[in-house]
Amino acid sequence: MIFTGNFLASGVANISPLFALLTLVLVLAVLVSLVLVKFKQSLLVGYLLSGVLIGNVGLLWLTGLDKGGPVITNFAEIGVVLLMFTLGIEFSLTEFKHLWRTALIGGGLQVGITAGIVGVLAAVFGYPMAESIVLGVAVALSSTAVAMMSFHDLGQQNNPGARASLGIALFQDILVIVFFLVMPALYGKGEGGVAGQIGSALLKGVIFLIGAWLLGKYGLTPLLHAVAKTRSRELFTLTVIGLCAGIAFAGGALNLSLALGAFTAGLVVSESIYSHRILSDILPFKDLFLAIFFISVGLLIDVPAIAADLPRILIGSAVILVLKGVIVFAVLKWIRIPGRAALLAAGSLASTGEFSLVLIGKAGGYHPFGPGTEQMLLVCTAMTMAVVPSLMRAAGPVGKWLEKKGYMGTRKVVPESMTPVRLLKEISDHAIICGYGPVGKSLNEALKRCGVSTLVMELNSETVRELKKAGQPVLFADSTHPEALDLAGIQRARLVAFTFPSVNATCSAVPLVRERNASIYIFGRAKYATDATRLRELGVQVILDERETAVAMVRAAISSYDRADVDPEEVVHEMMEDV
Numbered sequence: 001m002i003f004t005g006n007f008l009a010s011g012v013a014n015i016s017p018l019f020a021l022l023t024l025v026l027v028l029a030v031l032v033s034l035v036l037v038k039f040k041q042s043l044l045v046g047y048l049l050s051g052v053l054i055g056n057v058g059l060l061w062l063t064g065l066d067k068g069g070p071v072i073t074n075f076a077e078i079g080v081v082l083l084m085f086t087l088g089i090e091f092s093l094t095e096f097k098h099l100w101r102t103a104l105i106g107g108g109l110q111v112g113i114t115a116g117i118v119g120v121l122a123a124v125f126g127y128p129m130a131e132s133i134v135l136g137v138a139v140a141l142s143s144t145a146v147a148m149m150s151f152h153d154l155g156q157q158n159n160p161g162a163r164a165s166l167g168i169a170l171f172q173d174i175l176v177i178v179f180f181l182v183m184p185a186l187y188g189k190g191e192g193g194v195a196g197q198i199g200s201a202l203l204k205g206v207i208f209l210i211g212a213w214l215l216g217k218y219g220l221t222p223l224l225h226a227v228a229k230t231r232s233r234e235l236f237t238l239t240v241i242g243l244c245a246g247i248a249f250a251g252g253a254l255n256l257s258l259a260l261g262a263f264t265a266g267l268v269v270s271e272s273i274y275s276h277r278i279l280s281d282i283l284p285f286k287d288l289f290l291a292i293f294f295i296s297v298g299l300l301i302d303v304p305a306i307a308a309d310l311p312r313i314l315i316g317s318a319v320i321l322v323l324k325g326v327i328v329f330a331v332l333k334w335i336r337i338p339g340r341a342a343l344l345a346a347g348s349l350a351s352t353g354e355f356s357l358v359l360i361g362k363a364g365g366y367h368p369f370g371p372g373t374e375q376m377l378l379v380c381t382a383m384t385m386a387v388v389p390s391l392m393r394a395a396g397p398v399g400k401w402l403e404k405k406g407y408m409g410t411r412k413v414v415p416e417s418m419t420p421v422r423l424l425k426e427i428s429d430h431a432i433i434c435g436y437g438p439v440g441k442s443l444n445e446a447l448k449r450c451g452v453s454t455l456v457m458e459l460n461s462e463t464v465r466e467l468k469k470a471g472q473p474v475l476f477a478d479s480t481h482p483e484a485l486d487l488a489g490i491q492r493a494r495l496v497a498f499t500f501p502s503v504n505a506t507c508s509a510v511p512l513v514r515e516r517n518a519s520i521y522i523f524g525r526a527k528y529a530t531d532a533t534r535l536r537e538l539g540v541q542v543i544l545d546e547r548e549t550a551v552a553m554v555r556a557a558i559s560s561y562d563r564a565d566v567d568p569e570e571v572v573h574e575m576m577e578d579v
Contacts, residue, residue, distance in 0.1 A: 047298065051299040084263040143388065145353070160341035344396070432479075529544065
């Protein structure tokens with residue numbers, strides 16, 4: 001046994017700590033997450049639990065790393081950067097325009113009331129002013145990722161509660177960015193008074209945002225046009241990662257934080273025609289590093305310390321859920337959101353979230369919290385996020401019961417500002433047209449004349465720009481990418497048509513489409529009979545170019561002869577039967 005242990009130890013010593021960490025993280029995250037999926041829990045909670053297991057059952061020795069080592073810290077920082085980058089891409093000024101009432105009024109009241117109550121309680125328990133404010137804001141933040149994933153899993157993306165939750169989440173996201181700027185002044189890390197430091201930080205942040213916007217419009221957008229014309233997926237992805245890293249580095253070099261730089265990089269491209277393509281390319285990377293971020297947070301959780309302080313942790317988690325749930329529900333009811341929708345939104349936002357942890361970690365760089373406080377917030381975040389899906393599933397039955405008892409009144413009409421807008425994420429029962437050549441253009445115009453909603457997926461940047469100007473829902477995306485199909489709402493579509501003659505691309509995309517929507521109608525185009533056979537075997541309704549060309553030519557040729565005894569349509573019909 002001693003020989004085996006020494007042999008294993010010597011083998012582990014020859015493995016790169018970075019590779020060992022990645023292997024351990026990925027394997028354990030998959031195993032734990034598979035178990036949690038059966039119980040309909042968020043994968044993010046699985047990542048946290050994986051970190052707890054790695055750090056507390058002796059598995060970390062396989063990597064040769066310490067819990068607080070630089071490798072793990074750097075992985076967590078990369079996870080935050082990519083998380084903030086995707087947040088910037090997903091942040092839409094158009095979306096904010098339609099949700100301004102909920103975001104500014106609902107989000108402002110929710111954050112203000114929650115942060116105020118928690119901050120006062122923290123001050124009563126002896127925390128300094130700066131730490132009390134940070135704790136108040138950290139508890140006021142919710143897990144946007146868990147909330148939106150849960151709405152998707154429940155099929156409630158278009159529910160008014162989802163729109164209300166998104167509005168408040170947008171406000172929280174903006175608040176995090178602003179708070180990153182003022183945090184150094186809050187801890188007195190600068191020259192001059194606090195008000196002067198905060199004003200200087202905000203001014204520096206605004207100048208940085210304007211500079212990044214100008215760079216994006218006059219420098220990065222032409223670069224993306226040039227890269228898009230190469231039609232190289234690898235070069236496009238490399239450009240996106242370089243864009244994220246470069247602007248994030250610039251933000252860090254100006255003492256504005258990497259997180260703000262990454263968010264700005266995403267914001268620069270959020271309104272461009274490339275935003276959906278970038279989002280689909282970056283999602284796999286984001287998911288990987290987001291998992292690593294949560295696992296690195298789980299590594300910091302000390303199970304013996306939790307066991308010794310379990311009653312206080314359970315009480316703290318319950319207080320967070322009740323306090324935030326009640327505040328969100330009351331605020332949304334006050335701005336006249338229907339009771340059942342407000343209850344669903346309250347359940348989705350009742351937890352603390354990933355940015356609560358980022359905020360605490362950032363604050364720890366200026367003045368570390370006590371081990372007990374940090375541990376409590378870490379565990380409370382994990383526990384409250386784990387409860388969110390269950391709270392949301394219970395919102396419907398509880399809402400019906402409360403309505404029957406007369407506690408919430410009758411269902412009211414949703415205010416106009418909360419009505420789902422015809423954005424890409426809300427479109428449903430639509431036709432997805434892949435490729436906008438002559439065939440795709442004709443099909444799109446014909447369907448629109450029939451009153452059918454359409455969405456075009458195209459890789460020609462010039463075509464995408466023209467369609468966007470014309471008001472046509474369009475994605476600059478590759479239809480063979482699963483993330484692009486999800487962004488196109490493939491789960492809600494009635495049909496998808498592959499109008500290009502590339503049979504290999506169609507064959508690659510069809511299984512991905514079927515995985516997401518088994519009942520969807522799929523149309524494909526083939527040049528030759530052998531290609532048509534391949535597509536039909538996949539259940540595709542095929543339009544054969546050879547056959548259609550032959551029919552059109554026969555009809556035109558016969559019509560050119562003045563033969564009263566021959567009906568061209570009968571000949572065509574007989575020919576089609578033979579074919």
